[in-house]
Amino acid sequence: MEIEVTNDELRRIRKNKREIEARFRNLEGLERTLRVLKLRLLTEQRERVEKRLIEMRANYIELTEFEEIAKRDKEFLMAFRKELSEENKRLRAELEAMKK
Structure with a gap:
Protein backbone atom coordinates (compact mmCIF):
# COMPACT_ATOMS: atom_id res chain seq x y z
CA MET A 1 0.00 0.00 0.00
CA GLU A 2 1.35 3.40 -0.91
CA ILE A 3 0.44 6.73 0.54
CA GLU A 4 1.31 9.85 -1.39
CA VAL A 5 1.92 13.04 0.58
CA THR A 6 3.02 16.48 -0.39
CA ASN A 7 6.31 17.97 0.81
CA ASP A 8 4.42 20.11 3.30
CA GLU A 9 2.63 17.05 4.69
CA LEU A 10 5.93 15.16 4.85
CA ARG A 11 7.51 17.95 6.91
CA ARG A 12 4.52 17.98 9.29
CA ILE A 13 4.64 14.17 9.58
CA ARG A 14 8.35 14.27 10.46
CA LYS A 15 7.72 17.09 12.92
CA ASN A 16 4.85 15.25 14.58
CA LYS A 17 6.42 11.78 14.31
CA ARG A 18 6.49 11.17 18.07
CA GLU A 19 2.90 12.29 18.49
CA ILE A 20 1.79 10.09 15.60
CA GLU A 21 3.71 7.09 16.98
CA ALA A 22 2.18 7.70 20.42
CA ARG A 23 -1.27 7.71 18.82
CA PHE A 24 -0.58 4.39 17.09
CA ARG A 25 0.81 2.86 20.29
CA ASN A 26 -2.22 4.15 22.14
CA LEU A 27 -4.47 2.73 19.44
CA GLU A 28 -2.76 -0.65 19.71
CA GLY A 29 -3.13 -0.47 23.49
CA LEU A 30 -6.78 0.35 23.13
CA GLU A 31 -7.27 -2.56 20.73
CA ARG A 32 -5.53 -4.91 23.18
CA THR A 33 -7.69 -3.58 26.00
CA LEU A 34 -10.79 -4.06 23.88
CA ARG A 35 -9.80 -7.66 23.09
CA VAL A 36 -9.16 -8.35 26.79
CA LEU A 37 -12.51 -6.84 27.76
CA LYS A 38 -14.29 -8.80 25.05
CA LEU A 39 -12.65 -12.03 26.22
CA ARG A 40 -13.58 -11.24 29.82
CA LEU A 41 -17.18 -10.56 28.80
CA LEU A 42 -17.40 -13.81 26.85
CA THR A 43 -15.87 -15.73 29.75
CA GLU A 44 -18.37 -14.23 32.20
CA GLN A 45 -21.26 -15.00 29.85
CA ARG A 46 -20.07 -18.59 29.50
CA GLU A 47 -19.82 -18.95 33.28
CA ARG A 48 -23.35 -17.55 33.70
CA VAL A 49 -24.70 -19.95 31.08
CA GLU A 50 -22.90 -22.91 32.68
CA LYS A 51 -24.26 -21.94 36.12
CA ARG A 52 -27.78 -21.63 34.69
CA LEU A 53 -27.42 -25.02 32.99
CA ILE A 54 -26.44 -26.62 36.31
CA GLU A 55 -29.45 -24.99 37.97
CA MET A 56 -31.77 -26.16 35.21
CA ARG A 57 -30.47 -29.73 35.47
CA ALA A 58 -31.02 -29.70 39.24
CA ASN A 59 -34.53 -28.29 38.74
CA TYR A 60 -35.29 -30.95 36.13
CA ILE A 61 -34.18 -33.71 38.49
CA GLU A 62 -36.34 -32.25 41.28
CA LEU A 63 -39.29 -31.96 38.90
CA THR A 64 -39.04 -35.58 37.73
CA GLU A 65 -38.71 -36.78 41.33
CA PHE A 66 -41.74 -34.68 42.29
CA GLU A 67 -43.67 -36.15 39.36
CA GLU A 68 -42.92 -39.70 40.52
CA ILE A 69 -43.95 -38.86 44.09
CA ALA A 70 -47.16 -37.27 42.79
CA LYS A 71 -47.98 -40.42 40.78
CA ARG A 72 -47.45 -42.63 43.84
CA ASP A 73 -49.51 -40.28 46.01
CA LYS A 74 -52.33 -40.29 43.46
CA GLU A 75 -52.33 -44.10 43.33
CA PHE A 76 -52.37 -44.24 47.14
CA LEU A 77 -55.22 -41.72 47.38
CA MET A 78 -57.25 -43.50 44.71
CA ARG A 90 -71.03 -51.41 53.91
CA LEU A 91 -72.02 -48.97 56.67
CA ARG A 92 -75.06 -47.77 54.68
CA ALA A 93 -76.11 -51.35 54.15
CA GLU A 94 -75.79 -52.00 57.91
CA LEU A 95 -77.88 -48.88 58.65
CA GLU A 96 -80.56 -49.96 56.20
CA ALA A 97 -80.60 -53.41 57.82
CA MET A 98 -80.95 -51.86 61.28
CA LYS A 99 -83.91 -49.68 60.14
CA LYS A 100 -85.86 -52.70 58.96
Missing part, protein backbone atom coordinates in the same frame (compact mmCIF):
# COMPACT_ATOMS: atom_id res chain seq x y z
CA ALA A 79 -56.85 -46.80 46.59
CA PHE A 80 -57.74 -45.09 49.88
CA ARG A 81 -60.78 -43.46 48.26
CA LYS A 82 -61.90 -46.84 46.96
CA GLU A 83 -61.56 -48.35 50.45
CA LEU A 84 -63.57 -45.47 51.96
CA SER A 85 -66.26 -45.88 49.33
CA GLU A 86 -66.52 -49.59 50.00
CA GLU A 87 -66.63 -49.03 53.77
CA ASN A 88 -69.27 -46.33 53.27
CA LYS A 89 -71.37 -48.76 51.22
